[in-house]
Amino acid sequence: MTFISAIGSRVGEEIELKGWAYNFRSSGKIFFLQLRDGSGRVQVVYAQDALAPAHWDALRSLRIESSVIVRGTVKKDDRSPTGFELDGTSFALIQRAPEDYPIGKKEHGPDFLLDERHLWLRSERQWAIQRVRNTIINATFAYFNENGFIKFDTPILTPTSCEGTTELFEMPYFDEEQKAYLAQSGQLYLEAGIMALGRCFDFGPVFRAEKSKTRRHLAEFWMMDAEAAFVEHEGNMHIQEELILRIVKEVLEKNAYELRVLERDVEPLKKVQAPFVRLTHQEAVRQLRALGSDIGERSDLGADDETMLTEQYERPIFIEKYPAEVKAFYMKRDPSEPDRALNNDLLAPEGFGEIIGGSQREDHLETLLARIDEHRLSREPFEWYLDLRRYGSVPHSGFGYGLERIVGWICGLHHVRETIPFPRMMNRLKP
Amino acid sequence: MTFISAIGSRVGEEIELKGWAYNFRSSGKIFFLQLRDGSGRVQVVYAQDALAPAHWDALRSLRIESSVIVRGTVKKDDRSPTGFELDGTSFALIQRAPEDYPIGKKEHGPDFLLDERHLWLRSERQWAIQRVRNTIINATFAYFNENGFIKFDTPILTPTSCEGTTELFEMPYFDEEQKAYLAQSGQLYLEAGIMALGRCFDFGPVFRAEKSKTRRHLAEFWMMDAEAAFVEHEGNMHIQEELILRIVKEVLEKNAYELRVLERDVEPLKKVQAPFVRLTHQEAVRQLRALGSDIGERSDLGADDETMLTEQYERPIFIEKYPAEVKAFYMKRDPSEPDRALNNDLLAPEGFGEIIGGSQREDHLETLLARIDEHRLSREPFEWYLDLRRYGSVPHSGFGYGLERIVGWICGLHHVRETIPFPRMMNRLKP
Numbered sequence: 001m002t003f004i005s006a007i008g009s010r011v012g013e014e015i016e017l018k019g020w021a022y023n024f025r026s027s028g029k030i031f032f033l034q035l036r037d038g039s040g041r042v043q044v045v046y047a048q049d050a051l052a053p054a055h056w057d058a059l060r061s062l063r064i065e066s067s068v069i070v071r072g073t074v075k076k077d078d079r080s081p082t083g084f085e086l087d088g089t090s091f092a093l094i095q096r097a098p099e100d101y102p103i104g105k106k107e108h109g110p111d112f113l114l115d116e117r118h119l120w121l122r123s124e125r126q127w128a129i130q131r132v133r134n135t136i137i138n139a140t141f142a143y144f145n146e147n148g149f150i151k152f153d154t155p156i157l158t159p160t161s162c163e164g165t166t167e168l169f170e171m172p173y174f175d176e177e178q179k180a181y182l183a184q185s186g187q188l189y190l191e192a193g194i195m196a197l198g199r200c201f202d203f204g205p206v207f208r209a210e211k212s213k214t215r216r217h218l219a220e221f222w223m224m225d226a227e228a229a230f231v232e233h234e235g236n237m238h239i240q241e242e243l244i245l246r247i248v249k250e251v252l253e254k255n256a257y258e259l260r261v262l263e264r265d266v267e268p269l270k271k272v273q274a275p276f277v278r279l280t281h282q283e284a285v286r287q288l289r290a291l292g293s294d295i296g297e298r299s300d301l302g303a304d305d306e307t308m309l310t311e312q313y314e315r316p317i318f319i320e321k322y323p324a325e326v327k328a329f330y331m332k333r334d335p336s337e338p339d340r341a342l343n344n345d346l347l348a349p350e351g352f353g354e355i356i357g358g359s360q361r362e363d364h365l366e367t368l369l370a371r372i373d374e375h376r377l378s379r380e381p382f383e384w385y386l387d388l389r390r391y392g393s394v395p396h397s398g399f400g401y402g403l404e405r406i407v408g409w410i411c412g413l414h415h416v417r418e419t420i421p422f423p424r425m426m427n428r429l430k431p
Numbered sequence: 432m433t434f435i436s437a438i439g440s441r442v443g444e445e446i447e448l449k450g451w452a453y454n455f456r457s458s459g460k461i462f463f464l465q466l467r468d469g470s471g472r473v474q475v476v477y478a479q480d481a482l483a484p485a486h487w488d489a490l491r492s493l494r495i496e497s498s499v500i501v502r503g504t505v506k507k508d509d510r511s512p513t514g515f516e517l518d519g520t521s522f523a524l525i526q527r528a529p530e531d532y533p534i535g536k537k538e539h540g541p542d543f544l545l546d547e548r549h550l551w552l553r554s555e556r557q558w559a560i561q562r563v564r565n566t567i568i569n570a571t572f573a574y575f576n577e578n579g580f581i582k583f584d585t586p587i588l589t590p591t592s593c594e595g596t597t598e599l600f601e602m603p604y605f606d607e608e609q610k611a612y613l614a615q616s617g618q619l620y621l622e623a624g625i626m627a628l629g630r631c632f633d634f635g636p637v638f639r640a641e642k643s644k645t646r647r648h649l650a651e652f653w654m655m656d657a658e659a660a661f662v663e664h665e666g667n668m669h670i671q672e673e674l675i676l677r678i679v680k681e682v683l684e685k686n687a688y689e690l691r692v693l694e695r696d697v698e699p700l701k702k703v704q705a706p707f708v709r710l711t712h713q714e715a716v717r718q719l720r721a722l723g724s725d726i727g728e729r730s731d732l733g734a735d736d737e738t739m740l741t742e743q744y745e746r747p748i749f750i751e752k753y754p755a756e757v758k759a760f761y762m763k764r765d766p767s768e769p770d771r772a773l774n775n776d777l778l779a780p781e782g783f784g785e786i787i788g789g790s791q792r793e794d795h796l797e798t799l800l801a802r803i804d805e806h807r808l809s810r811e812p813f814e815w816y817l818d819l820r821r822y823g824s825v826p827h828s829g830f831g832y833g834l835e836r837i838v839g840w841i842c843g844l845h846h847v848r849e850t851i852p853f854p855r856m857m858n859r860l861k862p
Contacts, residue, residue, distance in 0.1 A: 001661060003579060003629070018661045020626070020823045038629020038660060039579060067823035095794075095824040118623035118815045119822060127627050134581045141572055148434060148470060150565045155853040156587070156636050157651050159860045169611075171602030174640065174650075174857050180600075189853060192549035192862075195451070196558055198434070198469020204635055205587050209605065219605075220588050229469060230432060230449045363526075384549045384862035391550060392451045392498035393526040422586040422620060426605050429590045431815035 004040035046088035067094035128258035139250040152193035152200035154186025160381040182207035190227040201226040215415040220424040227398030233342040236397035264412040277317040298323040306353030320344040329371040331359040348409040358399025365389040436470035477519035498525035559689035570681040583624035583631035585617025591812040613638035621658040632657040646846040651855040658829030664773040667828035708748040729754040737784030751775040760806040762790040779840040789830025796820040
């Protein structure tokens with residue numbers, strides 16, 4: 001079986017393709033079929049004279065999204081967005097779609113399209129987004145493989161809210177008395193993993209029962225967490241930089257067509273080069289205030305602050321050393337400035353904002369106990385986590401990215417809902 | 432920083448390693464330290480004469496699982512299981528573990544070890560299992576990448592029980608009225624994916640609220656589902672065979688040391704070659720009865736039947752064309768025997784039994800509607816799925832494997848609980 005993605009090596013040959021009628025038009029005795037097969041799209045040009053009458057009739061009865069088998073001779077065509085075209089020699093329907101394919105050329109609202117998500121995925125933009133998402137996933141696996149990170153699948157069903165948040169999905173676990181909570185991050189478990197395996201990453205769905213409807217939030221999304229023993233704050237940022245460079249490079253190499261479909265200006269992506277911009281939180285606040293933000297000296301950055309800041313630079317921005325009180329209990333403090341964490345966020349350019357959060361972790365038992373108390377968390381659920389500081393504690397660091405935010409940035413999308421096959425939001429659990 | 436896995440290229444050099452004291456013993460003025468760093472294990476041999484007195488004292492005060500920094504000169508050592516040894520030149524403690532490391536050399540019961548899972552992972556067998564698991568995951572990604580399959584992340588939170596099973600975890604979704612169910616498989620969503628992308632796979636956690644405590648069941652486990660448009664029953668089995676061959680080959684190549692740690696006889700793994708054994712369900716039943724099983728003519732195989740059958744062959748066994756009534760509604764029937772499904776299971780040798788289930792899918796709308804009715808399922812939740820047969824239906828097939836069963840087979844483990852970092856079972860939600 002031949003895929004459209006591979007026809008470049010078959011110029012001059014007659015080949016068979018199977019796929020779907022993405023679009024078509026006719027002009028007298030010529031019929032232009034846009035065929036898609038999942039791997040790509042190609043135009044098949046049929047001349048009535050060159051075709052058996054039954055095939056021509058079948059073409060004339062064609063409907064959008066019908067499944068078809070075509071034969072034709074491959075030729076190079078520089079006017080074609082995909083570089084090739086087929087001179088059609090035969091045509092057959094597999095299954096004829098009803099006339100009223102629900103998604104047309106007219107504008108549809110987002111609710112309609114999300115109701116029809118199982119079909120909307122076929123439109124070329126949605127196809128392109130999923131292909132870019134796939135490249136990002138694979139570039140991540142490749143980078144971690146080459147750098148000694150082992151995939152370590154952390155649990156989704158957890159006995160407690162580890163970070164004291166209220167945005168957890170809760171459910172009965174085998175009986176009504178026992179509750180399980182859906183994980184929001186695998187980080188704490190990954191820390192156990194690296195004490196066994198040195199370097200680990202996980203990559204799976206996480207859940208947030210957040211009652212907000214912003215363009216950047218989903219109730220279920222894919223999170224990649226990485227953690228490494230004997231890596232400190234600086235080394236942690238170096239790994240993040242290398243990973244993001246690798247992802248952008250692979251998308252530019254492998255998804256040029258998809259980025260054109262998405263009308264994504266690739267120039268800003270080409271400018272994603274090392275070294276990334278580095279600002280301390282203090283420097284970032286100073287710049288933001290000069291730009292007109294009313295951000296407090298010791299506040300976390302808001303989404304508007306992030307946007308404002310990224311518009312000042314062409315490269316991604318590390319912001320490091322946040323005030324410890326706005327960050328999680330497990331972050332190690334900066335020894336030279338103990339009220340600040342040895343952490344960083346990474347902001348994507350062009351207004352996209354935060355895509356990564358990371359930090360060195362507190363590795364000293366007594367200090368970590370004090371942090372748990374300061375954050376008014378109960379010690380008991382953390383006993384196993386504290387064991388990691390009791391038995392052979394080592395300096396270690398990690399970070400996580402939200403896959404949908406990376407996809408959104410690289411594809412240039414305003415809303416994360418298009419970045420995942422079947423988005424789940426407060427008012428959206430179907431299909 | 433140097434990893435133990437890479438010292439083979441540093442013979443004759445003095446290097447620094449960071450890791451944990453896995454074990455040690457002394458003999459007069461010689462101290463033997465087993466160092467592990469996550470990437471591997473190596474013996475460091477210290478002679479008192481060659482060491483600063485403070486370093487020697489630190490060594491003598493060492494406790495199991497303390498974190499340490501060592502320096503030494505790499506030498507080849509053919510008696511060593513890992514091939515190399517270090518002549519120690521310096522030693523420092525990072526953090527000294529308390530005397531009573533909970534996991535000792537004595538036998539521990541499974542409940543104790545599962546309570547201490549965050550530490551148990553450090554033992555060499557558990558380390559080896561996770562490394563093999565990682566290779567299996569990567570071999571799967573590599574195979575699918577090279578064969579045009581796109582990763583397509585299907586949702587965990589779903590609005591309904593798609594297959595009418597009762598073993599679902601249920602939870603409130605944002606309000607008490609609306610219920611969400613944790614997915615047991617991404618298959619139906621993958622079928623939507625391939626109509627857009629041609630070939631897809633997913634790989635993520637799935638959930639089963641099964642009140643059973645067998646050695647083959649977990650409440651949360653990792654499932655890989657693959658689906659391909661224009662692939663029929665025969666082609667589907669071909670893909671499964673290629674994938675399993677690839678997985679076994681990569682583990683044999685990359686995890687020879689880990690398999691030795693696990694005392695896994697690799698000869699049976701080396702015999703996993705194409706073509707796999709192929710039996711129809713009818714043939715399998717005939718053989719089983721001859722072997723003394725009381726299996727019914729039209730029954731599914733039980734675990735004991737699977738074990739018995741796999742002991743007759745050295746290669747994995749495809750069993751195809753089960754009686755339709757014991758299989759799911761979405762499976763296409765065999766046109767030449769309409770009471771049988773175009774499906775297959777794949778049984779791993781040496782008694783391990785089912786690791787894959789797959790089938791061609793019913794692609795005809797009216798037939799699928801009839802099946803839904805026969806299985807007494809409600810049509811409404813399947814409307815979106817039925818759309819896939821309304822708009823450009825094509826022949827397609829797919830299959831899924833349970834990662835923990837594959838890991839269990841390849842590592843030669845009796846119980847799946849050791850195959851996943853943090854197992855979840857009916858009575859086990861911690862740590």
